[in-house]
Amino acid sequence: xxxxxxxxxxxxxxxxxxxxxxxxxxxxxxxxxxxxxxxxxxxxxxxxxxxxxxxxxxxxxxxxxxxxxxxxxxxxxxxxxxxxxxxxxxxxxxxxxxxxxxxxxxxxxxxxxxxxxxxxxxxxxxxxxxxxxxxxxxxxxxxxxxxxxxxxxxxxxxxxxxxxxxxxxxxxxxxxxxxxxxxxxxxxxxxxxxxxxxxxxxxxxxxxxxxxxxxxxxxxxxxxxxxxxxxxxxxxxxxxxxxxxxxxxxxxxxxxxxxxxxxxxxxxxxxxxxxxxxxxxxxxxxxxxxxxxxxxxxxxxxxxxxxxxxxxxxxxxxxxxxxxxxxxxxxxxxxxxxx
Amino acid sequence: xxxxxxxxxxxxxxxxxxxxxxxxxxxxxxxxxxxxxxxxxxxxxxxxxxxxxxxxxxxxxxxxxxxxxxxxxxxxxxxxxxxxxxxxxxxxxxxxxxxxxxxxxxxxxxxxxxxxxxxxxxxxxxxxxxxxxxxxxxxxxxxxxxxxxxxxxxxxxxxxxxxxxxxxxxxxxxxxxxxxxxxxxxxxxxxxxxxxxxxxxxxxxxxxxxxxxxxxxxxxxxxxxxxxxxxxxxxxxxxxxxxxxxxxxxxxxxxxxxxxxxxxxxxxxxxxxxxxxxxxxxxxxxxxxxxxxxxxxxxxxxxxxxxxxxxxxxxxxxxxxxxxxxxxxxxxxxxxxxx
DNA sequence: CTGTTAGCGCGTTCAC
DNA sequence: GTGAACGCGCTAACAG
Numbered sequence: 001x002x003x004x005x006x007x008x009x010x011x012x013x014x015x016x017x018x019x020x021x022x023x024x025x026x027x028x029x030x031x032x033x034x035x036x037x038x039x040x041x042x043x044x045x046x047x048x049x050x051x052x053x054x055x056x057x058x059x060x061x062x063x064x065x066x067x068x069x070x071x072x073x074x075x076x077x078x079x080x081x082x083x084x085x086x087x088x089x090x091x092x093x094x095x096x097x098x099x100x101x102x103x104x105x106x107x108x109x110x111x112x113x114x115x116x117x118x119x120x121x122x123x124x125x126x127x128x129x130x131x132x133x134x135x136x137x138x139x140x141x142x143x144x145x146x147x148x149x150x151x152x153x154x155x156x157x158x159x160x161x162x163x164x165x166x167x168x169x170x171x172x173x174x175x176x177x178x179x180x181x182x183x184x185x186x187x188x189x190x191x192x193x194x195x196x197x198x199x200x201x202x203x204x205x206x207x208x209x210x211x212x213x214x215x216x217x218x219x220x221x222x223x224x225x226x227x228x229x230x231x232x233x234x235x236x237x238x239x240x241x242x243x244x245x246x247x248x249x250x251x252x253x254x255x256x257x258x259x260x261x262x263x264x265x266x267x268x269x270x271x272x273x274x275x276x277x278x279x280x281x282x283x284x285x286x287x288x289x290x291x292x293x294x295x296x297x298x299x300x301x302x303x304x305x306x307x308x309x310x311x312x313x314x315x316x317x318x319x320x321x322x323x324x325x326x327x328x329x330x331x332x333x334x335x336x337x338x339x
Numbered sequence: 340x341x342x343x344x345x346x347x348x349x350x351x352x353x354x355x356x357x358x359x360x361x362x363x364x365x366x367x368x369x370x371x372x373x374x375x376x377x378x379x380x381x382x383x384x385x386x387x388x389x390x391x392x393x394x395x396x397x398x399x400x401x402x403x404x405x406x407x408x409x410x411x412x413x414x415x416x417x418x419x420x421x422x423x424x425x426x427x428x429x430x431x432x433x434x435x436x437x438x439x440x441x442x443x444x445x446x447x448x449x450x451x452x453x454x455x456x457x458x459x460x461x462x463x464x465x466x467x468x469x470x471x472x473x474x475x476x477x478x479x480x481x482x483x484x485x486x487x488x489x490x491x492x493x494x495x496x497x498x499x500x501x502x503x504x505x506x507x508x509x510x511x512x513x514x515x516x517x518x519x520x521x522x523x524x525x526x527x528x529x530x531x532x533x534x535x536x537x538x539x540x541x542x543x544x545x546x547x548x549x550x551x552x553x554x555x556x557x558x559x560x561x562x563x564x565x566x567x568x569x570x571x572x573x574x575x576x577x578x579x580x581x582x583x584x585x586x587x588x589x590x591x592x593x594x595x596x597x598x599x600x601x602x603x604x605x606x607x608x609x610x611x612x613x614x615x616x617x618x619x620x621x622x623x624x625x626x627x628x629x630x631x632x633x634x635x636x637x638x639x640x641x642x643x644x645x646x647x648x649x650x651x652x653x654x655x656x657x658x659x660x661x662x663x664x665x666x667x668x669x670x671x672x673x674x675x676x677x678x
Numbered sequence: 679c680t681g682t683t684a685g686c687g688c689g690t691t692c693a694c
Numbered sequence: 695g696t697g698a699a700c701g702c703g704c705t706a707a708c709a710g
Contacts, residue, residue, distance in 0.1 A: 362680075362681090363680070363681050363682080364681095365680075365681065365682085366679085366680060366681075369679095369680085376679075376680095377679075377680085378679060378680090381679080381680085400686090402686095403686050403687065403688085404685080404686050405686085406686075
């Protein structure tokens with residue numbers, strides 16, 4: 001066994017492909033990135049050479065030279081929220097046919113964590129950034145603006161987005177649901193948010209709730225705001241707590257993931273008639289809502305579509321097209337038996 | 340306005356930091372990647388210079404030189420499955436304190452799509468790959484083996500993993516649940532899988548189901564295998580179909596996401612007593628199971644822990660430590676009122 | 679503990 | 695439609 005055989009097999013480079021195909025490296029580069037600018041016959045020879053040699057391009061080299069990668073970085077609080085997973089799925093599907101890839105990190109709703117993640121992400125020289133948060137540390141804002149890449153915020157629609165905001169109005173959604181409950185004649189409407197999620201989205205929803213309460217001429221009462229654990233079990237437990245502490249409550253608006261469904265199940269178990277004893281409303285229209293008894297009144301937020309719009313907007317921006325700075329994809333009030 | 344003012348501001352490079360701190364570039368590099376090998380005082384000067392100049396490293400350059408990136412690529416069928424989202428969350432949390440990032444793509448259970456994605460991913464020169472599939476195209480296997488990076492498969496525990504497999508046995512899980520139902524005296528046990536998910540995991544589960552049926556001395560009957568849409572609504576609809584087509588069925592094992600819960604809800608609605616008229620079992624123990632009436636018998640799969648083990652294993656391998664090629668994290672049969 | 683040297687593999691720029 | 699030359703910013707290898 002001589003030295004040649006023992007040496008680590010050198011990586012197949014673009015130059016090797018070029019030699020094999022009898023062209024210059026740059027022609028291979030063009031055949032890969034802009035096939036239309038290369039003669040079909042040349043392209044064919046290059047494709048064959050790539051096949052024969054098993055060539056796999058090196059994006060690190062390409063990114064270094066071109067000063068930009070094909071990575072889209074995404075920072076979300078958590079993947080396990082069904083709503084966020086839907087959005088990610090939408091982005092993923094939108095980017096799949098393109099050459100861009102999705103780099104994901106979870107911040108757990110901490111602005112400091114977001115900043116830390118972002119700093120590391122920017123070292124990848126991403127071509128775009130997606131943030132679910134709309135409130136950031138000053139340093140974050142500085143880093144993002146300085147990077148010069150498209151930045152998409154998806155959590156809410158702030159009046160002045162950092163760059164582009166795509167989503168819906170948490171304020172309007174919560175106001176709309178609360179107004180619906182008030183219009184049905186409920187007088188003691190409780191509002192439930194997730195403990196772990198006291199962020200700007202929650203704040204906006206509380207603002208919306210208060211606005212509707214005021215408009216309906218009902219008394220403002222912060223004792224009707226309740227924190228809750230997430231999930232079905234959290235919702236069930238919180239409903240029991242609410243009715244124990246404030247028996248006059250006749251409607252509850254659950255804004256946490258699946259908590260509304262949990263409340264319906266708790267009512268069945270306890271024998272509380274819905275909506276006669278207490279009306280229930282949920283946030284995010286998952287498949288569960290229409291299978292419950294009674295069916296659950298919810299807000300349908302177009303999470304998957306938001307993801308798709310994020311992908312489209314990134315692609316448009318990278319192609320140099322103008323895009324709307326604020327894209328409101330709205331929401332839908334799904335009134336069902338529980339209210 | 341002269342030329343200098345109009346020129347795009349040149350990126351701050353490591354060399355600039357080095358000059359500012361009065362050291363060589365390599366020392367800056369070391370201060371960032373292996374701080375322990377640099378004197379504290381030097382490190383302090385470098386940190387200050389980085390602060391002052393607002394330096395953000397360039398991973399493309401680093402990866403090019405070191406021939407390896409800090410990217411872990413992950414290919415899963417979909418993010419919207421709660422089970423997969425939990426696993427991703429586990430990986431994400433495990434990698435967060437390290438310098439590694441997670442690049443995600445969804446393959447929709449297509450091997451061809453997986454190959455396409457992988458080919459693009461390998462151009463990033465990732466430091467590790469995670470695949471939920473355990474069955475791949477030949478080309479995929481070749482690419483992965485040739486890349487020389489750690490490859491973790493998570494969907495099942497094949498006898499001969501490509502590299503490392505981390506997860507649980509779909510066969511044993513399904514066998515265990517079916518055996519439980521048989522031991523309770525049910526004689527006509529139906530098995531429900533997701534239409535869209537006829538993959539090797541489903542096949543293993545069907546094998547497990549059949550093994551338990553045979554061992555219990557029950558007749559083999561492929562007419563008891565039913566495809567179903569996903570989600571609560573899919574499960575509800577499928578249960579109705581099963582009892583209409585095969586009224587003798589006295590137990591149904593739902594292996595799709597949330598379909599078992601949908602079946603329980605359908606029974607409540609139709610007035611079918613569970614488990615007297617029909618017993619119901621589900622797959623994956625979400626919070627919903629214990630909130631239903633009756634509570635739902637399920638299989639608890641440690642999805643989040645699997646994600647954590649994936650992260651740990653990648654880190655171990657990259658640190659040059661040996662790791663087990665097959666890590667069985669098991670499952671737990673959660674017997675509740677529905678069976 | 680710190681520095682010198684020498685590329686990594688590709689794409690931009692400009693010429694033909 | 696194709697090519698030559700150069701350098702992107704960083705770190706491996708070795709020396710001191």
